[in-house]
Amino acid sequence: AQTVTQSQPEMSxxxxxxxxxxxxxxxxxxxxxxxxxxQPPSRQMILVIRQEAYKQQNATENxxxxxxxxAAKSFSLKISDSQLGDxxxxxxAYREAGGSEKLVFGKGTKLTVNP
Amino acid sequence: xxxxxxxPKFQVLKTGQSMTLQCAQDMNHEYMSWYRQDPGxxxxxxxxxxxxxxxDQGEVPNGxxxxxxxxxxxxxxxxxxxxxxxxxxxxxxxxxxxGTNVLTFGAGSRLTVL
Numbered sequence: 009a010q011t012v013t014q015s016q017p018e019m020s021x022x023x024x025x026x027x028x029x030x031x032x033x034x035x036x037x038x039x040x041x042x043x044x045x046x047q048p049p050s051r052q053m054i055l056v057i058r059q060e061a062y063k064q065q066n067a068t069e070n071x072x073x074x075x076x077x078x079a080a081k082s083f084s085l086k087i088s089d090s091q092l093g094d095x096x097x098x099x100x101a102y103r104e105a106g107g108s109e110k111l112v113f114g115k116g117t118k119l120t121v122n123p
Numbered sequence: 124x125x126x127x128x129x130x131p132k133f134q135v136l137k138t139g140q141s142m143t144l145q146c147a148q149d150m151n152h153e154y155m156s157w158y159r160q161d162p163g164x165x166x167x168x169x170x171x172x173x174x175x176x177x178x179d180q181g182e183v184p185n186g187x188x189x190x191x192x193x194x195x196x197x198x199x200x201x202x203x204x205x206x207x208x209x210x211x212x213x214x215x216x217x218x219x220x221x222g223t224n225v226l227t228f229g230a231g232s233r234l235t236v237l
Contacts, residue, residue, distance in 0.1 A: 012165075043225075053166075053213065053228035099165060109154045109173075109217055110181065111226065113165035 010035045012102050014114035021090045022122050028075075029085045029117050031100030039105035042076065042083045047116075048096040056098070059083065061105070087119075095121045125149050129214050129229035136204045136236045144199040144232050146214030154217045155197040156226070159183065159210040166213065172197055204236045 011034045021027035033042070044056040059067045059076050066074050071091075075084045087094055100114040130145045148155065156171035158181075168181030172191040186208055188200040197216075201208060211233050215226040 017163075051211065051231040053215075053226075055225050058225065101166075109156065109226065110168055110171065111158075111166070113158075113167070115163055115165045 010037075010102050010104070010112050012100050012112050012114040014098075014100055014117050016117045017115070018118045018120070020120040020122060021087070023090055023092060025090055026086060026088045027090055027119065029087075029098050029100075029119065031083045031085070031114055033081050033083065033100070033102050033112075035081070035102065035104075037104055041103045041105065042074075043101040043103070043111070044072070044074070044083075044085045045099045045101060045113075046094075046096045047099065048093075053099075057085065090121050092121050092123060095119055127214055127216055127227050127229035129212075129232050131232060132230065133233050134235070136201075136234065138205060138236060140204050141200070141202050142204065142234075143201075144212055144214075144234070146197045146199065146229060147195050148197075148214075148216040148227070149195065150216065150227065151194060152216035152218055152227070153194065155191065156181070156215050157187070157189065157197070157199045158213045158215065160213060160231075161210050169199065169212075201234075204234075206236045208234065209236045210234060 013032045040061045042059045046054045057069045071088045073086045097116045099116045101111045127148045153174045157169040158166040160166045170189040172178045214229040217226045
C-alpha cells in the first residue's frame with residue numbers, strides 16, 4: 009500500500025521569508041499524482057498545488073512551488089514571501105493514476121507564520 | 124453553486140446511538156467520498172462511490188455504512204456509535220474521469236461520541 013510521510017510536524021517562518029515543507033512517499037507505481045492541501049483553522053481543505061508524476065517540470069502556483077524528485081520519491085513544497093494567511097496545516101497527498109480518486113494523505117505539517 | 128454541503132457541522136452522540144451525516148453536491152460529480160480526520164493521523168478514506176448505486180470500502184470502513192441512491196447525495200451512517208468514531212468527517216466529490224481531477228471538500232462535520 010502506498011504511504012505518505014511528512015517528517016516535520018511543525019514549522020515556523022518569518023513573514024516575507026521562504027519555507028520548505030517536506031514530503032516523501034512510497035509507491036511501486038510509475039504514474040500517479042501528488043498534491044499539497046492547505047487546511048486553515050476554518051477546517052476547509054484547499055488545494056494548493058498538484059503535480060503529475062509523468063511531468064518532469066515542477067509545478068508552480070504563484071508563491072507556491074514544488075520540488076518533485078521522482079527517483080527519490082520526494083515532493084517538497086516551497087512557500088515564498090510567506091504571508092500571515094499562509095498559517096495552516098499542510099497535507100501532502102498521493103493518488104494513483106488510472107481513474108482512482110482515492111487520496112492517501114500524510115499526517116500534516118503545522119505552519120506558523122511570525123510577523 | 125453551493126459546492127459540497129455537509130450537515131450537521133457539529134454533533135454529540137452517546138455510545139450506541141445511531142446517526143447519519145449528510146453530504147450533498149450540486150456539481151453533478153460522479154465521484155463522492157468520505158474521509159475522517161483524527162489528530163496526528165491526517166485524513167483517511169472511509170467509503171467512496173463512483174456513481175449512483177455503486178459504493179466501495181476505503182481504508183477504515185468498519186462501523187460505517189453508505190449508500191448512493193442519487194448523484195447528488197452520499198450519506199454516511201453510524202449504526203452504533205463508539206468513542207473511537209469521535210473525529211472530524213469530510214465529504215468530497217469530483218468528476219469521474221482519469222486525470223488530475225481535484226477533489227472538492229465540504230467544510231467538515233465534527234462528531235463527538237461520549
